[in-house]
Amino acid sequence: MSYPIRVADVMSTPVITAAPTETVADAAETFLEEDINSVVIVADDEAVGIATGTDLVRALEREESPRETPLEEVMSAPVAATEPAAELEDALERMHDRGVARLVVVRDDRPVGLVSTDDVIRYAPQVFHRGTLATDAGPTPRYRARETAEYEHADWTCECSTVSPEGLSVGDRVEFSKPISEADVRSFATASGDTNRLHLDERYAGETRFGRRIAHGTLVSGLISAALARLPGVTIYVSQDLAFLAPVDLGERVTAVCEIVGEIGDRKFELTTDVLGADGERVIEGEATVLVDDPPEAATLEIEAIA
Incomplete structure (x- = not known):
């Protein structure tokens, strides 16, 4: 009986969320208060996007009025998501395929956590430092x-x-x-x-x-x-x-x-x-x-x- 590492074992909770109509300035203030670098954008209890520190910096570079710019204009969408029961290996492959550093963890379409490369490094650093063990490799001198x-x-x-x-x-x-x-x-x-x-x-x-x-x-x-x-x-x-x-x-x-x-x-x-x-x-x-x-x-x- 195997007990693999699952997303629920390493994800960060609780999820800090924001509405699509909240502004870039609002999100920046939340980042500072909560000591975070991303918020999940939620509409009708469903995750519809994610805004990261990088998204906010880019918005500040091109927008003169961050207090008037809604998050729905700068957020990344659609959401790259996974489920709590997913195996960590599968989540990492999904990050790679989508070219993202974090996934929104959802249950019944509602966000319940975030899993990022930082979470994985804290829990199991060897995941990033090794390939799959080749137990069926060709014959070698023994x-x-x-x-x-x-x-x-x-x-x-x-x-x-x-x-x-x-x-x-x-x-x-x-x-x-x-x-x-x-x-x-x-x-x-x-x-x-x-x-x-x-x-x-x-x-x-x-x-x-x-x-x-x-x-x-x-x-x-x-x-x-x-x-x-x-x-x-x-x-x-x-x-x-x-x-x-x-x-x-x-x-x-x-x-x-x-x-x-x-x-x-x-x-x-x-x-x-x-x-x-x-x-x-x-x-x-x-x-x-x-x-x-x-x-x-x-x-x-x-x-x-x-x-």
Whole structure:
């Protein structure tokens, strides 16, 4: 069961509205008082247009009497709209197709919110910094590399797409996979102090929206750290952004997939950091920045090619 990010999760409310007959000067005053940069123009309870700060500036440039210019002469129309239940990905595509930076969120044709690129950046910045994870990409050289991990378990797997003696580079990719066991969940609850009954009490969890116990989200995201730890060198977290898309069941095998998408310099790298469920669908989507130091002299890099 997937729980994608929806427009209702990120939209700004309440909506500040204005009538088509209100003037540019009226709108400018509203912008200042409400600390906003757009108003939805409403007639008969329906959104008929939107006026932004840019629209007002353009009106001031060409009009000598902004106090007499009605908003219906400067507003953008028709409205680019979406619904609260729409998936955020679809809303972003609509913004792109319409060439706008915000959408009016409507329910039964009445405006209930606004969603803009700023709202999305605040909620899930990785949406703008990544492409779709290519889980079905063509075959690439695959290796198992061991250098920094102290030990492994039989039901853990790790693969690297490239291992270069010259160091890490864009396109390098590492995957780490393991099942999330009952013992993992209970140990994590004790270690973290997160003893939420959703994760520990079957009867209680059965009455939640999930209908059963699920693994802690931060426990599942820990596989990202496990994958990064298996890159050549000493990997140090600088930052991590995450969006939790779907729950993970106890006993489910999950796979963290981390790929270098940018090299900042000073041994810093940007990576996409996703976790896939047993069905191959993303349960976590993220982006990280890491610093990678050279390994200590005691480290020995072992590489085993996978046929």
